[in-house]
Amino acid sequence: MATCRGITRSGERCRGVAVDSTGLCYSHSPRHADARRRSASKGGRRGGRGRPVVNLSNLKQRLEGLAEDVIAGKVDRGNAAVAGQLLNYAIGAIRAGLRAKEVEELEGQLEELREMVERDSGRGEVRRASWGA
């Protein structure tokens, strides 16, 4: 198998295996940049966040529809009041879920930042050591 012709951040020749006709490995090939970004940003978590928002707009539509039906006399006022109450509970539950998810996401980002700082400070020490020698 061909070796990647890319150059690593440290200036050395990349030892990765070329994955396509560009002669570059998975990390260096621009063709895989999108897939790489997707997996690096942990898109799964962000994709999961979209759902509660969709649910909220769904519920909003139902509430609006319910209000219209009440005004048009299609729905009994008592039933509409109970249905509206239940929909409000559902919205509250979704909001609580969203907050929990946000905290979870922030915790993840904090952990990523902490790892980044640790990695950077580690690299800095290596550089300083080689200068001293």
Ligand SMILES: [Zn+2]
């Ligand atoms: Zn490479």
